[in-house]
Amino acid sequence: MSAGAERRPADQKAGLNRVPTLAIDVMSGDLGARECVPGALLALAQAPDLQLELVGDPSVIEPLLSGAGAALRARAHIVPASDVVPMDELPRAAIRHRKASSMRIAIDRVKAGAASGCVSAGNTGALTAIAHFVLKTVPEVERAPIMSALPAAHGHAYMLDLGANITATAVQLLQFALMGSIVARDVYGVAEPRVGLLNIGEEDIKGHETVQAANALIAASGVRYLGFIEGDDIFSGEVDVVVTDGFTGNVALKSMEGLARLITATMRAEFMRSIGSRAAAILARPVLKRVGATLDPRRYNGACMVGLRGVVVKSHGSADRMAFARAIEIARTAAIHDIPGCVARALATETRQGS
Amino acid sequence: MSAGAERRPADQKAGLNRVPTLAIDVMSGDLGARECVPGALLALAQAPDLQLELVGDPSVIEPLLSGAGAALRARAHIVPASDVVPMDELPRAAIRHRKASSMRIAIDRVKAGAASGCVSAGNTGALTAIAHFVLKTVPEVERAPIMSALPAAHGHAYMLDLGANITATAVQLLQFALMGSIVARDVYGVAEPRVGLLNIGEEDIKGHETVQAANALIAASGVRYLGFIEGDDIFSGEVDVVVTDGFTGNVALKSMEGLARLITATMRAEFMRSIGSRAAAILARPVLKRVGATLDPRRYNGACMVGLRGVVVKSHGSADRMAFARAIEIARTAAIHDIPGCVARALATETRQGS
Numbered sequence: 001m002s003a004g005a006e007r008r009p010a011d012q013k014a015g016l017n018r019v020p021t022l023a024i025d026v027m028s029g030d031l032g033a034r035e036c037v038p039g040a041l042l043a044l045a046q047a048p049d050l051q052l053e054l055v056g057d058p059s060v061i062e063p064l065l066s067g068a069g070a071a072l073r074a075r076a077h078i079v080p081a082s083d084v085v086p087m088d089e090l091p092r093a094a095i096r097h098r099k100a101s102s103m104r105i106a107i108d109r110v111k112a113g114a115a116s117g118c119v120s121a122g123n124t125g126a127l128t129a130i131a132h133f134v135l136k137t138v139p140e141v142e143r144a145p146i147m148s149a150l151p152a153a154h155g156h157a158y159m160l161d162l163g164a165n166i167t168a169t170a171v172q173l174l175q176f177a178l179m180g181s182i183v184a185r186d187v188y189g190v191a192e193p194r195v196g197l198l199n200i201g202e203e204d205i206k207g208h209e210t211v212q213a214a215n216a217l218i219a220a221s222g223v224r225y226l227g228f229i230e231g232d233d234i235f236s237g238e239v240d241v242v243v244t245d246g247f248t249g250n251v252a253l254k255s256m257e258g259l260a261r262l263i264t265a266t267m268r269a270e271f272m273r274s275i276g277s278r279a280a281a282i283l284a285r286p287v288l289k290r291v292g293a294t295l296d297p298r299r300y301n302g303a304c305m306v307g308l309r310g311v312v313v314k315s316h317g318s319a320d321r322m323a324f325a326r327a328i329e330i331a332r333t334a335a336i337h338d339i340p341g342c343v344a345r346a347l348a349t350e351t352r353q354g355s
Numbered sequence: 356m357s358a359g360a361e362r363r364p365a366d367q368k369a370g371l372n373r374v375p376t377l378a379i380d381v382m383s384g385d386l387g388a389r390e391c392v393p394g395a396l397l398a399l400a401q402a403p404d405l406q407l408e409l410v411g412d413p414s415v416i417e418p419l420l421s422g423a424g425a426a427l428r429a430r431a432h433i434v435p436a437s438d439v440v441p442m443d444e445l446p447r448a449a450i451r452h453r454k455a456s457s458m459r460i461a462i463d464r465v466k467a468g469a470a471s472g473c474v475s476a477g478n479t480g481a482l483t484a485i486a487h488f489v490l491k492t493v494p495e496v497e498r499a500p501i502m503s504a505l506p507a508a509h510g511h512a513y514m515l516d517l518g519a520n521i522t523a524t525a526v527q528l529l530q531f532a533l534m535g536s537i538v539a540r541d542v543y544g545v546a547e548p549r550v551g552l553l554n555i556g557e558e559d560i561k562g563h564e565t566v567q568a569a570n571a572l573i574a575a576s577g578v579r580y581l582g583f584i585e586g587d588d589i590f591s592g593e594v595d596v597v598v599t600d601g602f603t604g605n606v607a608l609k610s611m612e613g614l615a616r617l618i619t620a621t622m623r624a625e626f627m628r629s630i631g632s633r634a635a636a637i638l639a640r641p642v643l644k645r646v647g648a649t650l651d652p653r654r655y656n657g658a659c660m661v662g663l664r665g666v667v668v669k670s671h672g673s674a675d676r677m678a679f680a681r682a683i684e685i686a687r688t689a690a691i692h693d694i695p696g697c698v699a700r701a702l703a704t705e706t707r708q709g710s
Contacts, residue, residue: 153617163555166563200518200605208521208602231609235617247563248603250555252610254586259611262508262590263618266649270642277642283635287625294621 020050020116020335022311022328023109027056027084027102029121030318036121037064039324043332044072046325050332053115055079056102081105085122087317091129103127107134110310116335117311119302119327121319128164131305131312138344140351141307145176145246146314147183149300150256153237156300158184158193160243163250164305170213173197173243177218177225178346179306180241186337187304187330190240196229198244198252210245218243221350260295302330307343311335375405375471375690377666377683378464382411382439382457384476385673391476392419394679398687399427401680405687408470410434411457436460440477442672446484458482462489465665471690472666474657474682476674483519486660486667493699495706496662500531500601501669502538504655505611508592511655513539513548515598518605519660525568528552528598532573532580533701534661535596541692542659542685545595551584553599553607565600573598576705615650657685662698666690 026036033056040052054061058078065073081102085094098104103122109115111134120127128144137144145161160180161168168176177195184193197215199207206212206228218225226239231252234242244252267288271281301323305312311334315327381391388411395407409416413433420428436457440449453459458477464470466489475482483499492499500516515535516523523531532550539548552570554562561567561583573580581594586607589597599607622643626636656678660667666689670682 151617153620166555198606200521200602200609231606231611232613232616234610235613244606247555248606251553251586251599251603252607254555255589255607255611256586256614258587258590259614260618261587262506263615263646263650265508266646267642270645270649271639273642276638280635280638280642283631284626284639287622287628287632287635287639290625291618291621294625295618 020332021053021114022050022331022335023053023055023079023106023115023118024328025056025102025106025118025120025122026054026061027081028087028123029315029324030087031121031320032084033057033060033064035319035321036324037061039319039321040076040328041065041068041072042321042325043328044075046329047332050328051075051077052328053077053079053106053109055081055106055109056084057081079105079109085126087123089123089126091125094123094126095129095133098126098130104130104134107131107310107312110312111135117313117331119313119315119324119331121315121317121324121327124314124317127312127314128305131308131310135308135310135312137307138309138340138347140347141175141179141343142172144305144307144312145179146303147180147306148303149188150234150242150253151295151300152235155237156188157234157237157239158188158190158241159234159249159253160241160306161246161249162253162303163246165246167247168210168245170210170217173210173214173245174217174221174350175307175347176243177223177241178221178350179343180243181223182342182346183304183306183334183339184241186339186342187333192224193240194226194238195223195241195243196226196233196239198234198242198248199228199230214243264292300326302327304330304334304339306339309340309344311339375687376408376469377405377686377690378408378410378434378461378470378473379683380411380457380461380473380475380477381409381416382436383442383478384670384679385442386476386675387439388412388415388419390674390676391679392416394674394676395431395683396420396423396427397676397680398683399430401684402687405683406430406432407683408432408434408461408464410436410461410464411439412436434460434464440481442478444478444481446480449478449481450484450488453481453485459485459489462486462665462667465667466490472668472686474668474670474679474686476670476672476679476682479669479672482667482669483660486663486665490663490665490667492662493664493695493702495702496530496698497527499660499662499667500534501658502535502661503658504543505589505597505608506650506655507590510592511543512589512592512594513543513545513596514589514604514608515596515661516601516604517608517658518601520601522602523565523600525565525572528565528569528600529572529576529705530662530702531598532578532596533576533705534698535598536578537697537701538659538661538689538694539596541694541697542688547579548595549581549593550578550596550598551581551588551594553586553589553597553603554583555585569598619647655681657682659685659689659694661694664695664699666694
């Protein structure tokens with residue numbers, strides 16, 4: 001899209017990956033290779049400059065590539081992996097026992113410099129743990145926050161941290177604001193991202209010490225800062241980057257998912273209640289489908305783990321091929337813009353100015 | 356409903372307010388007396404044992420009572436108040452300058468023992484501040500958490516704290532669990548409330564120290580405890596009392612409100628998009644109306660401030676008469692069950708056992 005226009009001269013000088021290679025764990029997620037491999041082919045079709053390493057069992061991957069044209073096939077390179085991280089594996093066990101897994105090898109390819117980013121639809125806890133263990137964070141970051149798009153009026157908002165960290169200091173919230181701005185601009189194409197810090201709305205108690213301190217730090221930083229926002233502002237269309245600690249962010253995200261499911265279930269039950277309402281359902285179906293598509297979080301598939309020394313994108317576990325291709329596109333854009341390098345430089349600058 | 360059956364002998368011996376008088380601030384909220392006074396009359400019609408003090412400007416209240424039958428009218432007593440707390444008044448200013456307001460006088464009536472509870476649709480910050488200033492909390496409680504019903508599968512969940520406190524210690528979270536159980540049972544009629552503690556879902560990081568400590572405390576208490584739950588469990592119908600700190604609770608609540616508004620706006624836009632979709636909208640309207648009614652938070656109007664030395668119920672600012680009557684019914688039930696006394700006894704017992 002506007003990626004070319006947005007790229008800054010400094011990045012170009014740094015010799016950025018103009019023809020990025022990404023390592024794709026095609027064996028994980030609820031649907032595994034049968035959606036991940038077609039998703040990878042879709043991503044290749046959409047981006048002629050892209051090279052993909054499909055990491056997994058060649059005997060599973062090969063047949064799924066058979067229908068692809070020679071031009072696509074030439075950019076899909078199989079990297080064998082004999083194991084898969086189960087969806088219920090504990091993170092520590094995954095680090096210790098899954099060295100031959102598609103997830104681990106995809107991340108290893110980034111570490112080795114063979115790939116400039118990786119994507120997996122696997123077990124979030126394992127992916128987070130292995131990514132931190134193998135790639136490490138940039139110097140100032142303790143644990144990489146997770147950032148993802150949410151539906152909002154007239155577009156989306158991008159929220160972090162969605163649960164990688166369980167608490168956040170004021171300095172970490174400042175880092176989230178800085179990193180979130182970079183990712184919103186370079187990965188999601190928001191020209192001048194407006195940043196808000198989540199707080200509670202009681203007039204007499206404008207939040208605890210940590211958000212108070214973070215408020216001052218972010219206001220003094222270079223980001224375009226709107227100040228405190230409340231939970232309902234996430235969806236207002238008036239903020240691009242929503243900053244919060246991983247505990248609050250995760251609870252809010254899951255609450256929204258739960259509410260969306262309840263609304264869907266209630267609508268289904270009410271539409272099935274009588275002959276009249278079933279007739280209405282048939283007529284309303286295309287409209288409700290469009291509403292569902294607009295709000296479906298999978299449409300915005302691809303959560304970034306920001307602050308690692310490499311691009312790691314988490315796809316939703318139940319992503320279909322379209323959604324998985326979208327996650328690969330996110331990783332491609334992040335790799336082209338060298339998000340890990342941009343983040344490291346921005347945090348180093350901020351640290352120098354702060355000290 | 357089953358309030359009579361649920362009342363415990365101890366409460367009856369304590370000489371509870373079997374014919375409660377409630378002080379109603381009928382001048383506040385977005386709609387003021389023209390919805391609050393009819394709402395009060397509705398509540399009187401629904402509860403033959405109820406006496407209400409309608410606090411406000413007699414010249415405004417009198418005409419609104421003119422249509423009421425003599426039997427209802429005999430149970431609606433006007434208590435004059437010459438002032439109203441504005442919706443944007445800062446809490447401290449409200450304490451200092453609004454001693455003649457309907458909100459303050461309604462709370463003063465509770466303090467004086469003339470009323471066994473009060474209801475206001477006014478400024479939340481001012482109501483919280485004045486209620487704490489005038490009534491004080493029971494000994495163990497620092498600041499009364501706010502508890503309210505949320506829609507859930509097959510009924511509701513009751514969540515606290517929704518924003519009165521900006522942080523919560525492990526002991527406070529335990530108190531929320533104890534108070535929430537009492538209110539869910541005695542006010543909302545849940546026979547044996549199941550309590551869950553909100554936490555984040557990453558497998559390797561089961562929350563910060565505070566929720567870890569609270570988890571142990573609640574597990575050792577007498578409440579029916581399910582352990583940690585995640586944000587989406589709020590709506591699952593499998594938990595009755597959702598315990599969290601006021602920061603997380605407020606952000607989650609407001610996020611859900613924002614999402615619900617976004618969904619409503621998106622549906623409206625999609626149904627208006629074409630002639631076909633407008634036709635579908637006409638047919639679907641009764642169904643969507645039922646969905647809206649099921650999920651409308653105003654249906655569950657009446658948030659309890661729990662842990663004060665008196666019953667204080669906050670009505671939604673935009674409550675109509677039906678919703679306002681519902682908030683009065685909540686206060687009536689809380690007063691009949693002497694929630695402040697039950698809470699004080701439960702916390703004192705817990706403190707003794709804990710020490």
